[in-house]
Amino acid sequence: MGPSSVFGVVHQEQIDAIYDALKNSHFVDSLAGFSLRRSLMRSGLSKSILFTVVDKLRLSSGKYFNMSAISFTVGPKNCSTAGADVSKMCAAHHAIDKHVKDGMILGIGSGSTIVYGVQRLAQRMKDENLSVVCVPTSYQARQLIIDYKLTLGNLDTNPKLDCTIDGADEIEVGTLTCIKGGGGCLTQEKIVASCSEKLIIVADGAKEVNRLGQKWKKGIPIEVIPMACKPIQQKIEEKYGGEAVLRMSADKAGPLVTDNGNFILDWCFPDTKYCWSSVHNYFKQIPGVVETGLFIDMTDECLIGDPQGNVRLLKKTEQTLEL
Numbered sequence: 001m002g003p004s005s006v007f008g009v010v011h012q013e014q015i016d017a018i019y020d021a022l023k024n025s026h027f028v029d030s031l032a033g034f035s036l037r038r039s040l041m042r043s044g045l046s047k048s049i050l051f052t053v054v055d056k057l058r059l060s061s062g063k064y065f066n067m068s069a070i071s072f073t074v075g076p077k078n079c080s081t082a083g084a085d086v087s088k089m090c091a092a093h094h095a096i097d098k099h100v101k102d103g104m105i106l107g108i109g110s111g112s113t114i115v116y117g118v119q120r121l122a123q124r125m126k127d128e129n130l131s132v133v134c135v136p137t138s139y140q141a142r143q144l145i146i147d148y149k150l151t152l153g154n155l156d157t158n159p160k161l162d163c164t165i166d167g168a169d170e171i172e173v174g175t176l177t178c179i180k181g182g183g184g185c186l187t188q189e190k191i192v193a194s195c196s197e198k199l200i201i202v203a204d205g206a207k208e209v210n211r212l213g214q215k216w217k218k219g220i221p222i223e224v225i226p227m228a229c230k231p232i233q234q235k236i237e238e239k240y241g242g243e244a245v246l247r248m249s250a251d252k253a254g255p256l257v258t259d260n261g262n263f264i265l266d267w268c269f270p271d272t273k274y275c276w277s278s279v280h281n282y283f284k285q286i287p288g289v290v291e292t293g294l295f296i297d298m299t300d301e302c303l304i305g306d307p308q309g310n311v312r313l314l315k316k317t318e319q320t321l322e323l
């Protein structure tokens, strides 16, 4: 156990891990500004850890840091997540800096990575007095837009978007085909992306694979109308094998209900050699299937962050296989 501070017990190992992950990162330069107190309210970390890390960063760089960005960098109990979250943050910051321009209609994706993007956008809006309309892809995204006082749009008033920035669960290098929906959001994400000039995916390196399914073992999310769930399950398993599992809610008894009032089947596929467009088309023609989490030929570029604060650009280099 580490030394005590006015805020309680300080866990030295956790502090060192967070500090090491942050100190050489390029985004440290962009962290100035937000009020310490407001940011602490959002933080999952203890005050002792946050204050100690920020003091170390402040001393080593002579800058004042945005605590909200730092507070989202690690989980409160497990500092091994620091690397992945620094990677997500760098990718999301880079995407906002590179793609967001004044006057834009921007789609805001869902998940944990996009939170960093919204934070960066809020900062840019303030610093540069930008005017950007944000169209959400989920209830979570809508709430983020409201919380960060961004301008909330929708597809009725803004049916054409300049760009959408979103996360992904797995990305196939070469084709940039993605699996999305691990957090239960996929249908609205796909609708908004389909209305956008560009779809930019932001992620950490753990999501990159040569073939879908190499790392993501939770299956392809498929949003279904609840009363059609059982027959859809059977049809999928008969056609392709594997198991289509009804996703259960973590905090309520029973199935997870999506933002659209539907269920999700996670199809855990037995192989990695599929023609994904055929699989997607087969699923889509089953009555009751609303959408699949396969994003094929939609992504324009992926920005992949690493724990050192570098961001790599992935472009599409291969055609998607067609039957």
Ligand SMILES: O=C[C@H](O)[C@H](O)[C@H](O)COP(=O)(O)O
Pocket: 109, 110, 111, 112, 113, 114, 166, 167, 168, 169, 180, 181, 182, 183, 184, 185, 186, 189
């Ligand atoms: O349902 C969730 C969305 O498709 C997310 O964009 C995806 O799961 C990636 O989320 P995260 O950024 O948390 O890895």
